[in-house]
Each structure stands twice: as C-alpha cells, then as structure tokens.
Amino acid sequence: xxxxxxxxxxxxxxxxxxxxxxCRSLDFQATTMFWYRQxxxxxxxxxxxxxxxxxxxxxxxxxxxxxxxNHASLTLSTLTVTSAHPEDSSFYIxxxxxxxxxxxxxxxxxxxxxx
Amino acid sequence: SQQGEEDPQxxxxxxxxxxxxxxxxxxxxxxxxxxxxNSGRGLVHLILIRSNEREKHSGRLRVTLDTSKKSSSLLxxxxxxxxxxxxFCASEAAGNKLTFGGGTRVLVKP
Numbered sequence: 001x002x003x004x005x006x007x008x009x010x011x012x013x014x015x016x017x018x019x020x021x022x023c024r025s026l027d028f029q030a031t032t033m034f035w036y037r038q039x040x041x042x043x044x045x046x047x048x049x050x051x052x053x054x055x056x057x058x059x060x061x062x063x064x065x066x067x068x069x070n071h072a073s074l075t076l077s078t079l080t081v082t083s084a085h086p087e088d089s090s091f092y093i094x095x096x097x098x099x100x101x102x103x104x105x106x107x108x109x110x111x112x113x114x115x
Numbered sequence: 116s117q118q119g120e121e122d123p124q125x126x127x128x129x130x131x132x133x134x135x136x137x138x139x140x141x142x143x144x145x146x147x148x149x150x151x152x153n154s155g156r157g158l159v160h161l162i163l164i165r166s167n168e169r170e171k172h173s174g175r176l177r178v179t180l181d182t183s184k185k186s187s188s189l190l191x192x193x194x195x196x197x198x199x200x201x202x203f204c205a206s207e208a209a210g211n212k213l214t215f216g217g218g219t220r221v222l223v224k225p
Contacts, residue, residue, distance in 0.1 A: 097211065
C-alpha cells in the first residue's frame with residue numbers, strides 16, 4: 001500500500017523555539033494532506049487541510065500563525081510549530097490522499113515534547 | 116464537538132472471544148472508516164464502508180453501517196493478543212475531511 005513518512009519521529013525542544021515536521025508521500029502524489037494532533041489517550045483532532053500550491057485551511061480554534069503549513073510539492077507538506085510552549089506537546093500525525101483514492105494514508109506520527 | 120462517539124471506551128476480553136465496538140457520527144457521510152492504532156504509533160487503515168453499503172467483511176473483521184441511525188459497528192472475531200490496540204472510527208463527509216470517534220481501547224488477554 002501507499003507509504004507516508006514523517007520526520008522527525010520524536011523531537012524535544014525548549015519553550016519558545018520553532019519545530020518543523022515533515023510529511024512525505026513516498027510512492028504517490030498527494031494532492032491533499034491533512035495534519036492532526038492527538039493528546040494522550042484521546043482521539044485525533046484535525047488541525048488543517050493542505051492542498052498543494054494553495055494556502056492551508058485551518059479548523060476552528062487552530063491558530064494559523066502558530067501552526068504554519070506549507071505544501072510546496074505533491075509529495076511534501078511541512079508543519080512548523082512556532083514559538084512552541086509546553087501545552088503544544090502532543091503527537092502530530094499527517095495523512096495524505098491522492099486524487100484517485102478514498103483512503104487517507106497516515107504517517108507514523110511525530111511526538112513533540114516542549115520543555 | 117468535532118468528534119463522533121465510540122463505545123465502549125475500553126474493552127477487555129480473552130483471546131478467542133469476539134470484540135464488538137460501536138461508533139456514532141453526526142452528519143451525512145460519504146463513507147466510514149475504521150483504523151487501528153498501537154500505543155504511540157500511527158494509524159493503520161482497516162476497512163472502509165461506503166454510505167450505500169450496509170455490511171462489509173475483511174478477514175476477521177465485520178463492519179456494519181446504519182445511516183438512518185448514524186451508527187456503525189466493528190466486530191473482530193476470534194480475537195488474538197496481537198489485536199490489542201485502540202480502534203477508531205472516522206466518518207468522511209463532503210470535503211474529504213475525516214472526523215474521528217473517541218476510540219475504543221481493546222485489551223486481548225492471552
């Protein structure tokens with residue numbers, strides 16, 4: 001099946017720094033990518049939808065200036081958590097779909113810990 | 116709330132028994148999907164059922180969909196210890212966005 005990778009898998013950073021997370025579709029072109037956040041023992045919450053070459057669409061309550069999303073190519077989307085704070089510590093998961101499929105393919109997730 | 120609901124929240128069964136979990140959603144959907152997540156890992160897609168389907172099978176998995184009740188169920192038959200994981204339903208509406216349920220944590224004891 002289709003493969004989606006994320007990098008890094010884990011990151012620890014100091015409060016106030018920015019962290020970039022990459023999401024790549026390895027064997028297909030992803031016209032749309034999605035970014036989710038998952039707190040411990042909770043479900044996934046959609047943060048934003050990213051279409052290649054256009055601005056991301058953010059869900060209500062998600063600060064677009066804090067969570068910068070760039071989808072510059074059909075195989076790469078990045079999420080940058082700017083000026084991270086401890087409350088941003090979470091598991092961030094991306095998914096990707098191509099123009100043909102019903103299915104979203106999920107990345108393995110990135111665990112962010114902000115100290 | 117964005118989320119749908121799942122019940123039970125947690126389920127503990129013996130190996131060989133069946134596990135059933137239910138999911139409700141709030142809006143009209145194109146399809147409903149079930150995913151598995153092992154602790155601290157990404158999601159694995161299990162099965163997709165379209166809005167015009169009522170039942171679907173895949174190996175030991177059986178999924179039902181009742182659009183009149185806006186509900187779905189996932190049955191895992193003859194469970195194995197390796198089935199221990201969290202299971203999430205996700206409804207897909209217009210715009211291709213997935214709305215996840217709260218999840219069911221399943222523990223299969225050997």
